[in-house]
Amino acid sequence: MAELYDHLEATASLPVATRPSQYLGEAQAVVGDARGAPEPAVEKRVSQADELLSHVEETGSEEADEHVERARELVDDIRSELA
Template identity: 55%
Template structure:
């Protein structure tokens, strides 16, 4: 599977369809973006929401995690990310924007 370009979820850039692990790839990428913000100097309020969202997504990453649990965790992460308007760090803001897009894509994919 190919990586998407900036702001594009993985698997979409080559036009291929039918990859059974698309949601798994998006979920891992979502977690990676959230984890990346932990290494950056973000504002305290944003950091709390981002840390909680990262933990929620990490809980959904297990191979044996039931689909309904994954769906709930993605929805929780999306709601938590909705509280983050800015982080005070440009790179973190880019990770947050990508995480928000991925969370929306996962919600739409699972519907």
């Protein structure tokens, strides 16, 4: 969860288009809420973050796109671990 949060947080300091930035900010907040939470809450928050990330196609920043791609991979990993 910490690594996922870090990748989402990293996009905040990059030149990201407005709409993707909003989704990334919401995903960061959701993941932040899940850190240290019980497993059912983590599962719900990771699912919400996955939904938010699904709305981000391109950010306008190659570096941010890389962070988003890694965040998606981590979401998949976390969901697999919780299954």
